[in-house]
Amino acid sequence: MIPTITAFEDSPDRGRGLARDLRVRWALGEVGQPYNVRLLSFKAMKEPAHLALQPFGQIPTYEEGDLALFESGSIVFHLAQSRAGLLPDEPNARARAITWMFAALSTVEPPLVERSMALIFERDKPWYEQRQPMLEDRARKTLGALSNRLGDAEWIDGAFSAGDLMLIGVLFRSKPTGILDEYPNIAAYVARGEVRPAFQRAFADQLAVFTSKHPAG
Amino acid sequence: MIPTITAFEDSPDRGRGLARDLRVRWALGEVGQPYNVRLLSFKAMKEPAHLALQPFGQIPTYEEGDLALFESGSIVFHLAQSRAGLLPDEPNARARAITWMFAALSTVEPPLVERSMALIFERDKPWYEQRQPMLEDRARKTLGALSNRLGDAEWIDGAFSAGDLMLIGVLFRSKPTGILDEYPNIAAYVARGEVRPAFQRAFADQLAVFTSKHPAG
Numbered sequence: 024m025i026p027t028i029t030a031f032e033d034s035p036d037r038g039r040g041l042a043r044d045l046r047v048r049w050a051l052g053e054v055g056q057p058y059n060v061r062l063l064s065f066k067a068m069k070e071p072a073h074l075a076l077q078p079f080g081q082i083p084t085y086e087e088g089d090l091a092l093f094e095s096g097s098i099v100f101h102l103a104q105s106r107a108g109l110l111p112d113e114p115n116a117r118a119r120a121i122t123w124m125f126a127a128l129s130t131v132e133p134p135l136v137e138r139s140m141a142l143i144f145e146r147d148k149p150w151y152e153q154r155q156p157m158l159e160d161r162a163r164k165t166l167g168a169l170s171n172r173l174g175d176a177e178w179i180d181g182a183f184s185a186g187d188l189m190l191i192g193v194l195f196r197s198k199p200t201g202i203l204d205e206y207p208n209i210a211a212y213v214a215r216g217e218v219r220p221a222f223q224r225a226f227a228d229q230l231a232v233f234t235s236k237h238p239a240g
Numbered sequence: 241m242i243p244t245i246t247a248f249e250d251s252p253d254r255g256r257g258l259a260r261d262l263r264v265r266w267a268l269g270e271v272g273q274p275y276n277v278r279l280l281s282f283k284a285m286k287e288p289a290h291l292a293l294q295p296f297g298q299i300p301t302y303e304e305g306d307l308a309l310f311e312s313g314s315i316v317f318h319l320a321q322s323r324a325g326l327l328p329d330e331p332n333a334r335a336r337a338i339t340w341m342f343a344a345l346s347t348v349e350p351p352l353v354e355r356s357m358a359l360i361f362e363r364d365k366p367w368y369e370q371r372q373p374m375l376e377d378r379a380r381k382t383l384g385a386l387s388n389r390l391g392d393a394e395w396i397d398g399a400f401s402a403g404d405l406m407l408i409g410v411l412f413r414s415k416p417t418g419i420l421d422e423y424p425n426i427a428a429y430v431a432r433g434e435v436r437p438a439f440q441r442a443f444a445d446q447l448a449v450f451t452s453k454h455p456a457g
Contacts, residue, residue: 074385074388078385078386078388078389079343079347079382079385079386080385081347089332090331090332090335091336092335092336092339093339093343094339094342094343094346094347095346096342096345096346097335097338097339097341097342097343100338100342101335101338114307115306115307118307118309118314118318119308119309121314121317121318122309122310122311122314124314125311125313125314125317125345126296126310126311126314128313128342128345128346129311129312129313129345129346129349130296130298130311132346132350133350133353133354136350137350137354148367148370148371149367149370150365150366150367150370150371153365153366153367154365154367165296168291168295168296168297169295169296171291171295172295
């Protein structure tokens with residue numbers, strides 16, 4: 024049974040790794056699970072057939088036989104707990120790796136997304152100059168705390184896990200803005216994630232969706 | 241082994257259920273697990289002893305023997321998978337309940353928190369009047385989608401689960417702002433959560449921390 028995920032037919036970032044199917048593709052690669060991709064237009068994402076799978080009209084989703092899931096965190100967790108390679112067996116280490124999955128999504132991602140969204144969508148607003156320092160400060164507090172915890176470690180808590188995958192997946196989206204370079208150990212941590220073969224394949228496959236639809240020249 | 245959680249010594253909301261230990265107390269009650277509480281001042285939350293437990297200097301945390309966790313999502317998940325009562329046994333239903341935990345924290349909570357934070361902290365800013373409609377719109381899009389999915393169901397997907405607990409825990413924090421009343425099925429869903437004995441006990445215990453420190457009269 025080959026699972027099917029959904030992804031953007033025409034990604035707003037031109038396939039540069041910002042869409043959340045990257046994390047799911049990466050996890051599928053880490054556990055060695057082949058998969059199919061169903062591409063969706065923005066219009067199709069808001070239609071009843073997709074809303075039945077994803078009530079908020081977003082991507083990615085995951086279908087495997089009669090199981091249908093959404094939320095990148097939930098899909099990565101499902102892959103991690105049903106296949107080997109993304110969660111330690113020892114119960115306490117496993118619970119801590121899951122903690123980092125939640126920390127990535129609940130604590131690290133919101134201030135980074137809020138900052139990035141304002142950089143993109145509020146740059147021309149009269150309040151941008153006054154308001155942005157508050158968002159920069161919130162993002163830096165979170166990254167500073169993460170940097171302190173990470174220290175010189177290779178991964179966030181022992182061996183590479185789904186916790187690292189979600190953290191790096193979240194951090195990677197802020198890389199184009201330059202903020203990660205202020206935390207050399209975080210930048211190096213993300214770079215260690217990026218050179219993993221499963222990340223490289225996931226990134227290349229996501230980019231290929233865009234380039235095959237928009238061939239150069 | 242009685243686990244210990246951390247909570248605010250002096251809660252900014254005066255113990256009215258907005259602090260995230262409410263979800264953890266509620267889950268502990270649902271699974272019938274007694275617990276101890278260690279109260280922390282804002283100063284203590286930023287000191288090395290607590291940062292070793294919670295790298296972002298927040299509450300709640302969870303300690304049980306040599307296991308130490310943070311993130312309300314992770315703690316609720318740990319309780320749900322190690323005790324009976326919060327996750328269905330059937331694997332697909334279990335994966336869907338976990339999906340709703342992630343949806344509550346990654347999709348529903350961020351726009352509600354962003355809106356509430358602006359209501360509290362940016363009300364006196366020159367941009368408030370112009371910017372707030374955008375935040376209201378984002379929050380309503382999310383609540384509208386959730387309302388459509390919930391329909392007339394008692395709980396979000398079959399029997400009450402950790403998915404409902406996290407959703408209601410998240411939604412409850414926006415109740416004082418009145419926005420839930422625009423979605424009668426969501427307001428009724430939250431009310432069904434609130435009358436559960438474990439919620440009532442969690443709420444009373446959280447409130448008691450404040451009232452015992454600040455006796456009336």
